[in-house]
Amino acid sequence: MEESKSTGILDIRKMRILQAIVDDYIMTAAPVGSRTVSKRSDMGLSPATIRNEMSDLTELGFLEQPHTSAGRIPSEKAYRLYVNHMMNTANLSDDEADYIRRHLDTRVHEVGEVIRQTAKVLSDMTNYTSMVLVPQVSGLRVRRISLIPVSEGTAMAVVVTNTGVTKNAMINVPPTLTPDDLEKISKLITEKLDGHRLADAVTSVLPMIKNEVGEQAEAVGQMLTEIERSMSEQDVEVVGASNILDYPEYSDAQKARSFLTEIEQGDYLYKVLTDASDVEMSVRIGAENDNPDMQDCSVVTVTYKAGGKNIGTMGVVGPTRMDYGKVMAILKYMSSSLSDILSKLLK
Numbered sequence: 001m002e003e004s005k006s007t008g009i010l011d012i013r014k015m016r017i018l019q020a021i022v023d024d025y026i027m028t029a030a031p032v033g034s035r036t037v038s039k040r041s042d043m044g045l046s047p048a049t050i051r052n053e054m055s056d057l058t059e060l061g062f063l064e065q066p067h068t069s070a071g072r073i074p075s076e077k078a079y080r081l082y083v084n085h086m087m088n089t090a091n092l093s094d095d096e097a098d099y100i101r102r103h104l105d106t107r108v109h110e111v112g113e114v115i116r117q118t119a120k121v122l123s124d125m126t127n128y129t130s131m132v133l134v135p136q137v138s139g140l141r142v143r144r145i146s147l148i149p150v151s152e153g154t155a156m157a158v159v160v161t162n163t164g165v166t167k168n169a170m171i172n173v174p175p176t177l178t179p180d181d182l183e184k185i186s187k188l189i190t191e192k193l194d195g196h197r198l199a200d201a202v203t204s205v206l207p208m209i210k211n212e213v214g215e216q217a218e219a220v221g222q223m224l225t226e227i228e229r230s231m232s233e234q235d236v237e238v239v240g241a242s243n244i245l246d247y248p249e250y251s252d253a254q255k256a257r258s259f260l261t262e263i264e265q266g267d268y269l270y271k272v273l274t275d276a277s278d279v280e281m282s283v284r285i286g287a288e289n290d291n292p293d294m295q296d297c298s299v300v301t302v303t304y305k306a307g308g309k310n311i312g313t314m315g316v317v318g319p320t321r322m323d324y325g326k327v328m329a330i331l332k333y334m335s336s337s338l339s340d341i342l343s344k345l346l347k
Contacts, residue, residue: 155171
């Protein structure tokens with residue numbers, strides 16, 4: 001991997017100087033000069049020595065020099081090396097950990113509310129855009145299914161799970177089915193499906209009700225299949241999109257507008273979260289994001305579990321000048337806390 005080769009290129013002194021520059025730039029967003037680095041108590045090097053090392057780091061592609069400044073800023077290559085090998089692991093304070101626990105425990109009987117609270121707390125603590133992939137309804141146990149006629153040949157399926165998650169989907173129904181038929185089928189499905197997973201509806205529940213629905217068995221099977229397929233589509237809870245405007249990197253109106261449009265559409269965030277659903281933690285920096293409107297950003301994600309199985313992903317989007325150590329510590333703690341809560345709810 002490129003970062004492994006890079007550590008072979010850089011000696012310890014260059015690594016220390018580069019880490020100091022990245023740390024300083026993350027804090028200030030201002031190009032870093034040799035005098036700034038030399039003033040660090042742990043450096044013990046003259047400005048001239050540091051200046052020579054910074055020149056070498058620039059030639060190696062780890063630093064860039066904005067045309068308006070004599071100072072240097074980290075490149076994406078530097079951030080990747082920093083994340084993989086150099087950054088200090090952050091620890092949450094007792095107050096921060098308590099804040100997370102208190103806000104996630106406020107509505108422990110409703111999965112949907114816990115997910116919304118998670119996204120809000122994550123955005124509040126990082127001041128970045130947060131996103132949480134909502135667990136698939138198809139994997140949860142069903143409390144009730146209602147089929148509400150909308151027009152001829154169309155109905156709204158409302159699924160309520162035993163954890164409080166509710167989701168709606170428009171489905172096709174045979175035009176021969178009357179509102180009374182749909183109500184009868186709703187009650188029958190609810191009775192037989194109660195406590196079962198929606199994903200098991202067609203294989204487990206349909207055979208149990210086949211005799212009672214008679215000639216409508218095929219239509220009911222098609223409806224259950226369509227409901228299950230619709231409920232397998234996951235939603236993304238996004239909070240704090242406008243937080244990006246607090247950072248000087250997004251002072252350009254067009255750049256900010258493109259970012260906010262991409263966040264509002266949500267397709268790319270959904271793709272990032274689903275792609276990372278089998279990876280405990282992932283960090284995409286700048287051009288590692290394959291969406292042009294997101295290539296000035298970094299995206300950090302972590303999975304969360306229930307019953308030992310991954311059931312969702314959460315993450316934050318911010319500028320590449322991100323406090324990676326702090327963000328990763330917050331995400332790890334929130335993932336653990338959310339996993340504990342959901343394991344109890346989904347039992």
